[in-house]
Amino acid sequence: MAPMGIRLSPLGVAVFCLLGLGVLYHLYSGFLAGRFSLFGLGGEPGGGGAAGPAAAADGGTVDLREMLAVSVLAAVRGGDEVRRVRESNVLHEKSKGKTREGAEDKMTSGDVLSNRKMFYLLKTAFPNVQINTEEHVDAADQEVILWDRKIPEDILKEIATPKEVPAESVTVWIDPLDATQEYTEDLRKYVTTMVCVAVNGKPVLGVIHKPFSEYTAWAMVDGGSNVKARTSYNEKTPRIVVSRSHSGMVKQVALQTFGNQTTIIPAGGAGYKVLALLDVPDKSQEKADLYIHVTYIKKWDICAGNAILKALGGHMTTLSGEEISYTGSDGIEGGLLASIRMNHQALVRKLPDLEKTGHK
Ligand SMILES: Nc1ncnc2c1ncn2[C@@H]1O[C@H](COP(=O)(O)O)[C@@H](OP(=O)(O)O)[C@H]1O
Ligand SMILES: [Mg+2]
Numbered sequence: 001m002a003p004m005g006i007r008l009s010p011l012g013v014a015v016f017c018l019l020g021l022g023v024l025y026h027l028y029s030g031f032l033a034g035r036f037s038l039f040g041l042g043g044e045p046g047g048g049g050a051a052g053p054a055a056a057a058d059g060g061t062v063d064l065r066e067m068l069a070v071s072v073l074a075a076v077r078g079g080d081e082v083r084r085v086r087e088s089n090v091l092h093e094k095s096k097g098k099t100r101e102g103a104e105d106k107m108t109s110g111d112v113l114s115n116r117k118m119f120y121l122l123k124t125a126f127p128n129v130q131i132n133t134e135e136h137v138d139a140a141d142q143e144v145i146l147w148d149r150k151i152p153e154d155i156l157k158e159i160a161t162p163k164e165v166p167a168e169s170v171t172v173w174i175d176p177l178d179a180t181q182e183y184t185e186d187l188r189k190y191v192t193t194m195v196c197v198a199v200n201g202k203p204v205l206g207v208i209h210k211p212f213s214e215y216t217a218w219a220m221v222d223g224g225s226n227v228k229a230r231t232s233y234n235e236k237t238p239r240i241v242v243s244r245s246h247s248g249m250v251k252q253v254a255l256q257t258f259g260n261q262t263t264i265i266p267a268g269g270a271g272y273k274v275l276a277l278l279d280v281p282d283k284s285q286e287k288a289d290l291y292i293h294v295t296y297i298k299k300w301d302i303c304a305g306n307a308i309l310k311a312l313g314g315h316m317t318t319l320s321g322e323e324i325s326y327t328g329s330d331g332i333e334g335g336l337l338a339s340i341r342m343n344h345q346a347l348v349r350k351l352p353d354l355e356k357t358g359h360k
Pocket of ligand 1: 175242245
């Protein structure tokens with residue numbers, strides 16, 4: 001008998017306890033699910049650093065699988081603008097100034113309109129993440145572009161579960177029109193739109209879209225991809241793809257390192273040059289074994305390619321073999337070496353020290 005004359009039925013107490021347990025389970029299961037997926041992506045549950053739970057508590061988490069779906073959509077929508085402007089033949093070409101080497105740094109309506117679509121699509125879907133983009137975003141010309149929250153089948157097939165990371169650990173890099181120089185010359189095959197997502201500075205997912213052949217390559221590190229490496233590469237006398245409009249001394253460096261038998265393929269666009277290393281079905285795509293760049297370059301030009309190569313087991317580093325961190329400053333100074341299915345460190349050792357040889 002309970003105090004005050006109230007009798008507790010044992011069955012009632014048991015039901016009450018079960019209900020309580022159910023509520024506790026419901027509250028904690030979401031929290032634990034988030035925790036476990038952070039483990040898979042190198043987050044640090046239990047404290048410290050931007051990837052820790054403090055960051056998650058501030059800006060919440062984002063699902064990288066959803067970010068991939070929106071990145072693909074953004075690259076395609078941006079690409080539609082790029083194609084539309086090119087086909088109109090009214091490019092409104094302008095110069096943003098000169099590169100360090102004195103080349104014109106061009107911008108067109110294709111760059112601006114693609115940038116607007118890509119930026120606002122990603123910003124509307126993921127308001128809490130840092131987005132760095134090549135072109136200026138005009139706040140007076142905002143556009144809310146809603147994502148229908150559908151993840152395409154090919155992504156769902158490759159990546160079965162969500163991958164949550166703290167929003168504060170993410171940096172997105174957008175290149176709304178890569179190979180602008182070639183775009184103005186109507187060399188359409190070189191043109192791409194690109195999105196990259198870095199987590200704690202590491203490139204984790206990349207999208208490279210070719211608007212004129214409507215081909216899209218995407219990949220996520222430890223996730224999946226819709227593109228793969230070729231079966232063989234020539235490591236001894238590689239075909240080397242290099243810049244045609246920002247080349248610096250790259251040909252001399254390549255020939256000095258690999259000998260005169262080596263074929264040099266001048267091409268526009270960093271996105272195009274990474275695709276040259278992969279098994280890409282697009283007929284307009286040339287194939288190469290290595291990508292080398294020696295002049296200054298910006299992170300939106302290279303992050304997506306770096307993520308895709310990394311996801312497929314390849315490498316993109318500076319010419320001295322350092323990994324590139326995709327946070328902070330926009331540019332990198334140490335040139336680029338991109339390879340796949342090769343001994344990347346052995347290639348780095350073969351290359352001359354550009355500071356010493358004056359080949360920069
Ligand atoms: N020295 C340099 N300074 C600034 N940007 C450079 C550069 N070298 C290459 N880039 C940029 O990197 C991209 C690929 O270059 P390339 O076609 O010469 O290989 C181009 O991007 P955008 O077309 O997006 O501006 C180009 O402008
Ligand atoms: Mg670019």
